[in-house]
Amino acid sequence: MIYLDNSATTRPYEGVLDTFTRTAERFYANSSSIHALGGEAERLLESSRERVLSWLGVKEGSVIFTSGGTESNNLAVKGTALMHMSRGKHLVTTRVEHPSILETFQSLESFGFDVTYLEVDAYGRVDPEDVQKAVRQDTILVSVMSVNNEMGTVQPIEEIAAFLSNWPKVYFHVDHVQGFGKVDLPFHEAAVDMCSLSGHKIHGMKGTGALYKKDHVRLFPLQHGGGQEDGERAGTENLPGIVAFTKAMRLIKEEQQEKAQELQRLRNYAYEELEKMAGAVVNSPKRGAPHILNFSLPGYKPETVIHSLGERGIYISTKSACSSKEPDKSSVLDACGVSGEAASSALRISLSYSTTETEVRQFITALSEVKASLIKTMEV
Amino acid sequence: MEFDHILIRFGEMALKGKNRKHFERQLLENVQFRLGEFRRAKVKKTRGRMYVLLNGEDAEEVMKACQQVFGIYSLSFAIHTENELEKLKEAVLSAVQAENGARTFKISAKRADKSFPLTSEDLNPALGGHILKNTEGLSVDVHHPDVELKVEIRHEGAYVTSKDYPGAGGFPVGTTGKAMIMLSGGIDSPVAGYLTMKRGVEIEAVHFYSPPYTNERAKQKVLDIAQELSRYGKRIKVHIVPFTAIQQKIHKDIPDSYGMTITRRMMLKITEKVARQQGALAITTGESLGQVASQTMESMNTINEVTDYPVIRPLVTMDKLEIINIAEKIDTYDISIRPYEDCCTIFVPKEPKTKPNREKTVAIEQSVDFSGYIEEAVGNIETIHINGKSEGRKQESFADLF
Numbered sequence: 001m002i003y004l005d006n007s008a009t010t011r012p013y014e015g016v017l018d019t020f021t022r023t024a025e026r027f028y029a030n031s032s033s034i035h036a037l038g039g040e041a042e043r044l045l046e047s048s049r050e051r052v053l054s055w056l057g058v059k060e061g062s063v064i065f066t067s068g069g070t071e072s073n074n075l076a077v078k079g080t081a082l083m084h085m086s087r088g089k090h091l092v093t094t095r096v097e098h099p100s101i102l103e104t105f106q107s108l109e110s111f112g113f114d115v116t117y118l119e120v121d122a123y124g125r126v127d128p129e130d131v132q133k134a135v136r137q138d139t140i141l142v143s144v145m146s147v148n149n150e151m152g153t154v155q156p157i158e159e160i161a162a163f164l165s166n167w168p169k170v171y172f173h174v175d176h177v178q179g180f181g182k183v184d185l186p187f188h189e190a191a192v193d194m195c196s197l198s199g200h201k202i203h204g205m206k207g208t209g210a211l212y213k214k215d216h217v218r219l220f221p222l223q224h225g226g227g228q229e230d231g232e233r234a235g236t237e238n239l240p241g242i243v244a245f246t247k248a249m250r251l252i253k254e255e256q257q258e259k260a261q262e263l264q265r266l267r268n269y270a271y272e273e274l275e276k277m278a279g280a281v282v283n284s285p286k287r288g289a290p291h292i293l294n295f296s297l298p299g300y301k302p303e304t305v306i307h308s309l310g311e312r313g314i315y316i317s318t319k320s321a322c323s324s325k326e327p328d329k330s331s332v333l334d335a336c337g338v339s340g341e342a343a344s345s346a347l348r349i350s351l352s353y354s355t356t357e358t359e360v361r362q363f364i365t366a367l368s369e370v371k372a373s374l375i376k377t378m379e380v
Numbered sequence: 381m382e383f384d385h386i387l388i389r390f391g392e393m394a395l396k397g398k399n400r401k402h403f404e405r406q407l408l409e410n411v412q413f414r415l416g417e418f419r420r421a422k423v424k425k426t427r428g429r430m431y432v433l434l435n436g437e438d439a440e441e442v443m444k445a446c447q448q449v450f451g452i453y454s455l456s457f458a459i460h461t462e463n464e465l466e467k468l469k470e471a472v473l474s475a476v477q478a479e480n481g482a483r484t485f486k487i488s489a490k491r492a493d494k495s496f497p498l499t500s501e502d503l504n505p506a507l508g509g510h511i512l513k514n515t516e517g518l519s520v521d522v523h524h525p526d527v528e529l530k531v532e533i534r535h536e537g538a539y540v541t542s543k544d545y546p547g548a549g550g551f552p553v554g555t556t557g558k559a560m561i562m563l564s565g566g567i568d569s570p571v572a573g574y575l576t577m578k579r580g581v582e583i584e585a586v587h588f589y590s591p592p593y594t595n596e597r598a599k600q601k602v603l604d605i606a607q608e609l610s611r612y613g614k615r616i617k618v619h620i621v622p623f624t625a626i627q628q629k630i631h632k633d634i635p636d637s638y639g640m641t642i643t644r645r646m647m648l649k650i651t652e653k654v655a656r657q658q659g660a661l662a663i664t665t666g667e668s669l670g671q672v673a674s675q676t677m678e679s680m681n682t683i684n685e686v687t688d689y690p691v692i693r694p695l696v697t698m699d700k701l702e703i704i705n706i707a708e709k710i711d712t713y714d715i716s717i718r719p720y721e722d723c724c725t726i727f728v729p730k731e732p733k734t735k736p737n738r739e740k741t742v743a744i745e746q747s748v749d750f751s752g753y754i755e756e757a758v759g760n761i762e763t764i765h766i767n768g769k770s771e772g773r774k775q776e777s778f779a780d781l782f
Contacts, residue, residue: 019781023781026778027778034595034597036596039597039600042597043778044781047782048782243781247781
């Protein structure tokens, strides 16, 4: 089996599963309970929090554990909007964000928020100058992802942050779900106020993730209740998931240290091979994140290609798994100006640090075979 | 070239004549201890100076750590090089370039090694000229320069330093004796401990523990605070005194309004006993005059009556906000505000005497025999060693999960 759908989700590390079970067995007490077992669970929870900060490479700020990227994004966007609407109702994001951002912003429009959706270039990259033009006196939030989930485009977070540091009242949120462990964020110097992370994209467990925020950031909670997570995310903490997530952060950081160049090499190899393949169009930027590659086979229905590859034990996806059940074309590619045929025949491979060169080679061979055996079902 | 050294200058201790050797040795030991986590860094001592050889450790991080060591007056990053003009030129250029934003500079060369061919007067223009030739927008200002580059030619080679960073001041911990601090877990006592250490005092702590009225987490809080404080010294012994029986006895047999005053007297008596056992010559508390009922002038007078040990009260004249500022700076504030009850907040009488009468208090106290209780409490002390180096917090039991 060759699994090339790591941006949809990843296989948990063995060590992560081990930590999950051991924590679930040993530390089942509620960390809010005042007895000794609760105290132990609380220390474990706080210890996780400190470690998350250190894996992010930051000294200050806090961590809210959530159920994953979608919740972190919702909390960052709605939490800011509801908390600070008295100061302004203007929000800025881009046209190529993940649905958990885009849909959230759209939902806020119905409450009278004014949202600016920034345009992007042919590779999905936003121009920092456009951010400058968009920000106004009543802007309270700018949200830009670090790595695009469909294209692998790396956004100029540092430049945007540098500009926004002149606007201390505008929160800057970065959806870092696809970036952590692959593309480093310049937290230290950059004025990133909030950052979303997901566990299952980095070989952690599903249902885990976090929202990092700087100390001055105040959010309106989406879930009210027992005051957990400093009152900003109520609900008994998923301690086994949290500890497993923390461990996954460490493990992927270690892999990044060792294998970043190798991953980059594999992606470059796949990029060149796809460029050479007759009838294939590569949509991703050449210098993008080292694990995501988007391409189109104009004339071929993506579902057909995916099923044919699936028969050979190779698993890839069309655009993002979160929106791939809809028949219409990718809104990200649309924003990039990719036209009709290429936009509706887009496919994505996403690698992990355990992907091997043999696997990539087999995928390329299988893809050309599949292409040769299939009949074009759409007009080019 | 990069800054490869940190130069350490001593403060007041340089004045202390005969004790100087002892002070320097202690400071060397303390710096070495504080830098333990930076494995490659080496500390060396020359006459009246100390240098940290970075050997590739993060210069900023090592600087921050050194700035926490008491007994240091100021510090600078330094480049060590051979006594050769070309090397010196390269070094001053690197040093000035590391100072982002500087517009004016000055060179102050000093030739301790007279075998070096150029005099200080020759060196200043030679080195300054090299900088002017190789940079843009920099000019010389000998009166108010943004950066003063000091060049010292010594037998063992030359040192080029620029900006001065302030040290923590005070004396090296361990040079002025030992005090026993009463650590409740509140905001004040850690600050008192920190300030006592600043004057070179080694501290040990006493904590009164009243299970089941106070819980394990209140005790953990105190250990975490001791852990933070131990960064400024070395190790701290925390003596956990079982205090439940005494508190219950007071609650039962002493009139309510005198309960608080007598409780404090018991604590001070026990602390003095522990101090005596451990060879500490003073007691330190976080009392600030007038802050609470037990810290009025009358209360202090009545409570202090039980001991003839000197009681050091570094916070006595400080306002709460001043205290909080320091607590935040030394990272104990967030620990102190954890909401667990300590032994001072349980059994609080509705109307404690804010102006207890000394004679009356003694008379009331003598009507009850506490001696057995005190002996038992002192006999059952649990002593925990907090080691400034490793994580003293209870993480061992689950470190393997991460």
